[in-house]
Amino acid sequence: MFTAHEFADGGIHIAETLKSLGVKGSFFFTGEFYENPAFAPLVARLQADGNYLGPHSGRHLLYCDWKKRDSLLVTRPQFESDLDMNLRAMARLGIPEPHFFLPPYEWYNDTIVQWTNDLGMQLVNFTPGTRSNADYTYPEMGKSYVSSDRIYASIVEYEAGHPGGLDGFLLLLHAGTDTRRPDKFYFQLRKLIRYLQLKDYELVVVPRLLPRQ
Template structure:
């Protein structure tokens, strides 16, 4: 889960205007098939889990499948919940074992851990998932922050790195009022609707955190049902990885 600081992808995004998928400058998939009016709901989990029951209930009621990226620590703490997510038809992927910050915020090219340590962190996450019969092929880096080397290391483990699509503010739903970058749930909702009306969201990766600090009382996941209903009215369907 992104907790330190939201960097809204002012980095260059490299893509062919005719391409159906978009990869960022580091090699991560940040938008899927744009020829389809589909949105990919992405949920990540590490140290908080209070909203998972609500999110799963909304998805079940709407008959929507999402993609959940969980750390090894989360899986070990909540094995039954992890198995339930899988059994209900959602994608379950890796999000690192210990939720380490792999590379510097200030200097993206600078790794904060050795390449072996990063691969071990990803491998340990994959192992705890495999012990539950889950063998994913997509990886969401911890803090949603990475560089080309992290993407390469994940690929060597059979993982394609993905991230949220820039443009909405949903990934800032972890913030709380004491933080300088705090944004309310209503503001997040408005940002999503504004982006959709201006640019469309075909193939969009929309990240939501089903668990956030207790310091945030205004939980964005409680807006999920109304958000899905509005997007469905706008003609979107929802897909998983």
């Protein structure tokens, strides 16, 4: 899975890598991303290649307090209005109505899950255990920064160290990152996919992996 809000520098490289290896990905973008004219060619390319396109909130709101997760920072009307903005932006681009929703910051609580279900959608998130979702970090973040080599190693180590490996795993990456990150992990995507394919994994889009509830 790939998410994006304000950065898309790796988008075309990712699209070309996936197509050349016969793999389709799941891309969750915000409404502001879909509305950005600069990103329109990428969205059109991903759609034409048969990738799954889904919502990631309208304006990338933070739903819950970072330290007290059960404390909501949005009301239900705010949540629904923001997600509706995301869905309308997708509809204007001719993207089929999505069923799966990946929340912004990948941070939510059971109330957000219920609100999503009430709208007839299903919330998804990355599977914990690797550092793949840290590919957005950059050195100025200090101890929070995770290099691309360390990210890659964490995926390989998890696959080798768990009985089920990465079977059914939702691996999250970002379609673009801050310019302050010198080593873009998306440049290791080809190596990662080939590694997984040689391990006989089938890489599929979210709707094929998860049953609709």
